[in-house]
Each structure stands twice: as C-alpha cells, then as structure tokens.
C-alpha cells in the first residue's frame with residue numbers, strides 16, 4: 001500500500017516528467033514547425049540565386065493579370081517592334097484589328113534600333129495595345145525615371161547610379177538619347193508595361209525573354225533574366241545564345257515534371273527567329289533587321305506577318 005506521502009512523491013515525479021517532456025518534445029517541435037513555416041514563406045518570396053540587384057529607377061510592375069481580356073474574340077501577340085512604327089500599323093491593318101473586340105499584346109522591345117520609337121508608343125497608346133517590358137525598354141525607362149527623379153538626364157560617360165545591376169549604364173548610352181526625347185505620356189505608357197502579363201483563362205504568360213520554370217510565383221522571377229534570357233547553362237539562365245541550350249528546352253523538361261502547363265509567348269531572340277513549340281512561342285522574327293514582323297493569334301495560332309526593310313544591323 002502507498003502511504004499518502006508516497007502518493008504525493010509519485011505525483012510530483014509524474015508532474016516533473018510531464019514538464020520535462022513538454023520542454024524536450026513539444027517546445028522544440030513548435031519551434032521547428034515555426035521555423036519551417038518562416039523558411040518556406042521566405043523562400044517563396046525570394047528571388048532565384050542568380051538574381052542581381054534591381055535598379056531603384058526601373059519603376060517596374062512585376063505582373064499584370066489581364067483576366068479582363070477573356071471575352072475578346074481574338075488575342076494577338078506581336079514580337080519585337082523596335083521602333084518600326086509603319087510596319088506595326090500595316091500589321092494591325094492586315095489582321096483587321098478592332099480594339100473593342102480584339103486585343104494585341106506587344107512582347108517587349110517596342111523601342112530602340114528602328115527609326116521611330118516615340119511613334120510606336122503613340123500608336124500603341126492610340127490603339128489600346130497591351131505590352132510587356134523588353135531589355136531595351138527597361139534601359140530607356142531607367143534613364144527617364146532617373147531624369148524625372150533628379151530633374152535631368154546628364155550627358156557624359158558617368159554611370160547611372162543603380163547599385164550592382166547586371167547591366168550597368170552610362171549617360172552617353174543611346175538609350176539615354178531616346179529617354180531625353182520621351183514625352184511624359186510616352187514614358188508613362190512604356191514604364192507601365194509589366195515584366196509579365198498573365199492570361200489566367202488560358203494559363204498563359206507573355207514576357208520578353210523567358211521565364212524560369214522553377215519559380216512557382218511568376219512575380220518572383222528575376223526581371224533582368226526575364227528581359228534577357230536566351231540560353232541556360234548548367235541550370236542558370238544566360239543572355240547568350242551560343243552556349244548551353246535554348247531556355248525553351250529546359251522550360252519544357254521542367255514543365256513535364258509539373259502538373260500545370262504554363263504557356264509562354266515571348267520575343268527577344270531575333271537570331272533564332274519565329275520558334276513555335278508546344279508550350280513556348282517565340283515571336284521575334286527580326287523585323288528591324290530586314291525580316292518580318294509577326295502576329296500570332298492565341299486561340300487559333302493563326303500567324304500573320306509583314307515584310308520589313310532593313311533598318312539596323
């Protein structure tokens with residue numbers, strides 16, 4: 001028989017073990033779980049490991065959801081226009097573009113290289129055309145945002161002060177010449193072209209260069225890479241197009257391991273030209289270099305092209 005004193009003793013020992021068990025098992029479990037939640041929250045909002053600094057002057061919208069286009073009869077994506085305003089106007093006529101019932105999305109690099117970048121922006125504004133930002137557009141925007149913020153865009157070969165960006169710029173750059181020429185309306189239009197346009201009703205995106213298939217939230221892509229990617233070398237995207245493999249092959253392989261097939265319409269790779277694959281659709285057919293300007297209709301994949309004189313090398 002246990003005496004009342006023994007009972008109390010065993011009761012205290014039991015309570016002691018319970019407290020030790022709580023300290024040793026429950027507390028660490030809670031801490032580990034909390035840390036895991038923190039880690040997954042921060043990794044999902046993190047840029048990929050290869051990302052460089054983002055310019056304080058890029059004034060960039062990462063993604064724009066264009067669910068509003070779901071009732072349009074036709075949606076066209078047009079490749080790099082690069083200042084070829086007349087060819088864009090001809091292409092709109094050829095597709096019989098109706099801004100009420102159709103939509104047009106420009107796949108970036110509206111500006112530079114060609115003869116009338118401001119004219120392209122004016123035409124795009126007038127025709128309610130949608131857009132994403134290209135690598136050349138990005139440089140023009142960064143100069144102009146700097147000009148708006150500081151009062152002027154100086155001349156000379158000093159660096160635009162942007163931190164450790166992947167593509168540092170100097171004020172004697174040709175993109176600064178166009179930036180000095182842009183009206184506020186033209187700048188506002190160009191600056192508002194996002195890194196990526198989402199068409200959720202088609203599970204499709206429009207970007208200039210490409211997307212990293214391992215980044216689940218498209219907004220977490222590295223903007224410089226989205227504007228510039230052509231190839232992938234050992235799993236790391238690069239601007240080059242003669243080493244590694246085409247980013248679209250990598251994109252297709254990773255997409256095959258996933259449960260969603262996110263289509264990507266893009267431009268930027270004039271040397272590869274038109275490149276329509278299963279889930280990626282390359283539309284830079286080198287208009288400014290004397291080839292063609294291309295419009296792909298997303299529902300039917302009907303292709304319309306116009307010929308372009310050679311304006312740049």
Ligand SMILES: *[C@@H]1O[C@H](CO)[C@@H](O)[C@H](O)[C@H]1NC(C)=O
Nearest residue numbers: 073096097098099100101102
């Ligand atoms: C565009 O389509 C709307 C609706 O069908 C029509 O009323 C309008 O006349 C069309 N505009 C042109 C320029 O064809």
Ligand SMILES: *[C@@H]1O[C@H](CO)[C@@H](O)[C@H](O)[C@H]1NC(C)=O
Nearest residue numbers: 115116117118177178180181
């Ligand atoms: C800048 O504007 C001037 C005058 O409007 C024009 O002559 C020139 O071609 C423009 N330059 C660029 C790069 O757009």
Ligand SMILES: *[C@@H]1O[C@H](CO)[C@@H](O)[C@H](O)[C@H]1NC(C)=O
Nearest residue numbers: 059145148149188189191192
């Ligand atoms: C950034 O761009 C928007 C248009 O998207 C414009 O309204 C705004 O003024 C710009 N901001 C700066 C600092 O220039």
Ligand SMILES: *[C@@H]1O[C@H](CO)[C@@H](O)[C@H](O)[C@H]1NC(C)=O
Nearest residue numbers: 254255256257258259260261
């Ligand atoms: C893929 O998605 C479908 C439908 O949402 C689901 O039933 C299936 O389990 C998913 N498969 C994988 C491997 O996640």
Ligand SMILES: [Mn+2]
Nearest residue numbers: 109134135268
């Ligand atoms: Mn480009």
